Amino acid sequence: MAFTTLFSPIRIRGLELKNRVILPAMGTKMPSEDRYVTQQLIDYQTARAEGGCGLNFTEVCSVYGPASPKNFLAISDDKYIPGLKRLTDAIHEAGGKAGIQLWLGGLAVASDPEQMIIIPSPVPVQGTEHTIPGAEISTLKEAAKAFGEGAKRAVEAGFDTIEFHAGHNYTPHSFLSPFFNRRTDEYGGDLKNRARFLIECIEAIRRNIPDEMPLFMRIDAHDDYLEGGLTIEEVIEFCGMAKDAGVDVLDVSRGNFSSAAIKYEVPPIDLPRGFNVDNASRIRKETGMLTVAVGRINAPAQAEEILADGKADMVVIGRAQLADPEFCNKAQAGQTEDIVQCVACNQGCYDGFVSSEMPFITCLRNPALGREAKYRLSATDHPKKVVVAGGGIAGLEAAMILKHRGHHPIVCEAGATLGGQFALAGEAPRKEEMKEAALSRGEQVVRAGIEVRLGTPVTASVLEELQPDEVIVAVGAAPMELKVPGGHLPLVTNSHDVLAGKSEVSGKVIIIGGGLVGLEVAEYLHGKASEITVVEMLDRVAKDLGDLRSICVMENLNASGAQILTDAKCVEIKEHGVVIESKGQIAEYPCDSVVVAIGARSRNFETINAYCEDHHIPCHVIGDALRARRALNAVAEAHEVARVI
Structure with a gap:
């Protein structure tokens, strides 16, 4: 698709811009x-x-x-x-x-x-x-x-x-x-x-x-x-x-920044793409002035449509250029699939x-943000065969950086698809773009000519066959089990299986865990369950969400009518209910299903580690395989490791 309006020049007084994109x-x-x-x-x-x-x-x-x-x-x-x-x-x-x-x-x-x-x-x-x-x-x-x-x-x-x-x-x-x-x-x-x-x-x-x-x-x-x-x-x-x-x-x-409206300043994924365009269009029409549209405009086709329809004269494309500084060049060249x-x-x-802990901004999709000079990729003088165990977002990032530098990565993914938990996160309400991005990254890896083996957990025999020079372990994490009496009863499932569509739950549902995943499961089940209760040990839910996503998630959760119990702990699961301890009081809550969303624990990769030790092969552990955290950390570690091999 040619984005003829987006990449047409515009003159304002004595200034001529080569296209309609503003950082x-x-x-x-x-x-x-x-x-x-x-x-x-x-x-x-x-x-x-x-x-x-x-x-x-x-x-x-x-x-x-x-x-x-x-x-x-x-x-x-x-x-x-x-x-x-x-x-x-x-x-x-x-x-x-x-x-x-x-x-x-x-x-x-x-x-x-x-x-x-x-x-x-x-x-x-x-x-x-x-x-x-x-x-x-x-x-x-x-x-x-x-x-x-x-x-x-x-x-x-x-x-x-x-x-x-x-x-x-x-x-x-x-x-x-x-x-x-x-x-x-x-x-x-x-x-x-x-x-x-x-x-x-x-x-x-x-x-x-x-x-x-x-x-x-x-x-x-x-x-x-x-x-x-x-x-x-x-x-x-x-x-x-x-x-x-x-x-x-x-x-x-x-x-x-004096109210929840701060969410519109750096709009999270929860807000619709282009949510403010109609306002810009009306202001343009009624003032007769040149107008710039702003607000979750992150794709060339979307920007082209806004401009071609006369809703604005220019567009702000901000965070999309943080994620990919080559956004404009790729779009103009028709290489949108590579963005x-x-x-x-x-x-x-x-x-x-x-955050007081981060010296400057960065980007989950682009760890080189703010490090453009230091992270400029250099071709390797010694190409190596590198097995990447895991085809989630971190493994894919490592493979792409390795390929760009001239190495020979091989991605081995135990599952049937690429994208891992980042793709799974896209099953939650309003997060479809995460799934799309994960799948797109997988397609970029394949187009780059990187060998991908699906349905292939990395075992000693696989490593024996491939004879890698180095290994990157990016096998991710699995949901933690709730270790209480009744934790294995048939009514108990976990958040990952619910979001993946492997577990059907209905009726009265109790979700154990009020972090991001637990709350997203609560939203996901809205309309499917007759009653939803979230049980959280801490004094409030959503503590692991950033401020702006927290505003949006809590607004939607409150609108769904879900009940939230804080300072509450599940002590036992029975066939038709959950026993909750809160502030020294014990109460039993009847339910039809229990969804456990208390976090994730690194998957076991001892076999890989042992093989590498025995054969003196450098082994790098990244992302949730090292310790379950945010995707931001996982991708940053992948980039760092692949940059120096």
């Missing part, structure tokens, strides 16, 4: 603590420019010195210009165009307690007697001026365009939204007054950039989960004001960004 501003934790561009950030950005992206935006860049948190980019001083110039030069050399997103973070700046929080109205700090005050008018004047000065520096640094961030609960959005803005002066009240600060910022930017430079603006289509917040009608009216002030392009996003698909798991991007 949006996404937090990376790659800037230095003192707010400078790093080589790591340059490598990350240029990999996507080399991959064919039409326009790369920086992540948020602070314009106002007193409100510039550490570890974020800043353009609040001339000292930042040289580093930003290195970034734009690198993007240009890679064949791309560079945009900068000018930012004033509002409450988000609280990540750095030394910085000023600029908000329209007072906000009490939970658990304290402290209240964050609303901004003084003098501060607003200084901040608006800072946007203009930042724009001037952006021109000096060689940026091709600028984006003014007026969404996501940051300072400008907070002024525009009646939920946050309760002022009674000229910066509050009706829409014109609430828009005053934003218009001042836009006018300051426009005054400090050439006439031929376009100005983008990121906005929320409307406020979600905020009672009395912005309506789309108000946003459309404001966009007309912004157009008159000098904005050329509307980047239509959604979400805020490594983003599955919106959020494990490496959003969860990695908010």
Whole structure:
């Protein structure tokens, strides 16, 4: 399929983009603590420019010195210009165009307690007697001026365009939204007054950039989960004001970090693909402005349809370019089957960004993210035959990296299909894309010419036949058994068998285990079971989910009517019920089926290990075979091992 609209050029004022794909501003934790561009950030950005992206935006860049948190980019001083110039030069050399997103973070700046929080109205700090005050008018004047000065520096640094961030609960959005803005002066009240600060910022930017430079603006289509917040009608009216002030392009996003609507900012797999496109389409139609569609647009055909149907003029393809920096090149060449698909798991991007344990973001599908220079694959001087035991997502990743480097991998999978537990996870509600991605990776392995043996558990005789130089053990994990009286009765099954369709359950169902898998089984059984109860030993369920997936899963679970018991332990299973201990009390819950979802334990690979030891063959254990964890860890280990063999 030719994606003629997606890869057609577009001209905005004096800027011509070679295609309609935008890499949006996404937090990376790659800037230095003192707010400078790093080589790591340059490598990350240029990999996507080399991959064919039409326009790369920086992540948020602070314009106002007193409100510039550490570890974020800043353009609040001339000292930042040289580093930003290195970034734009690198993007240009890679064949791309560079945009900068000018930012004033509002409450988000609280990540750095030394910085000023600029908000329209007072906000009490939970658990304290402290209240964050609303901004003084003098501060607003200084901040608006800072946007203009930042724009001037952006021109000096060689940026091709600028984006003014007026969404996501940051300072400008907070002024525009009646939920946050309760002022009674000229910066509050009706829409014109609430828009005053934003218009001042836009006018300051426009005054400090050439006439031929376009100005983008990121906005929320409307406020979600905020009672009395912005309506789309108000946003459309404001966009007309912004157009008159000098904005050329509307980047239509959604979400805020003050409510569950944060799920729309980095939308997980639970949200429909393209969930915000209709909002962008309406705003485009009613404003007559160039518009960018945003929100789970992760496939070339999907993007082409949006553009060809006139719903938007450009599309944001963000995490799909994290998963595969060559996304655009592959799509334009018609090699869509070779794209490594983003599955919106959020494990490496959003969860990695908010985790104090991860130094920068990564990607389940692409462990080289943020390590583009270090992980550049080098051809081996000594090709080896490597047996990969296990055709799950980690084994497939190892095989592909080995093949790219010139080794001769052989994938041996005990089951009848490739994909392993990643494909099985795709049987849960709303996770079809995971199954598709797992199966696609298997097809990529076969197309790469890698030998695959299905129905072939790795035994001593198999290793004797194949005579490998090295072995990678990626046999995964199996469901743990519940070791209580009655644990083997006929009414007991496990989560894997339920999701795989091997076990049919109905009537009253009790699920033992309230982690991700247990909750997904509960959702899967909605409509199949007459009553569902989830039993969890900890004080709450979903502790192993990332924040945004947790919001979505819990919303859907609550809507299903499933009963949840926390601080509860299964102590016995009887023929028609389960005995639960909770807070010192014992109670029996009647049921027809029991589904055990208490985790997984590494499969036994002692035979492989013993053979390798006896024959002095290096043996590498990765993923759940080493220890049951998230798919993110498994794929990262596969990549690391295959990169150095």
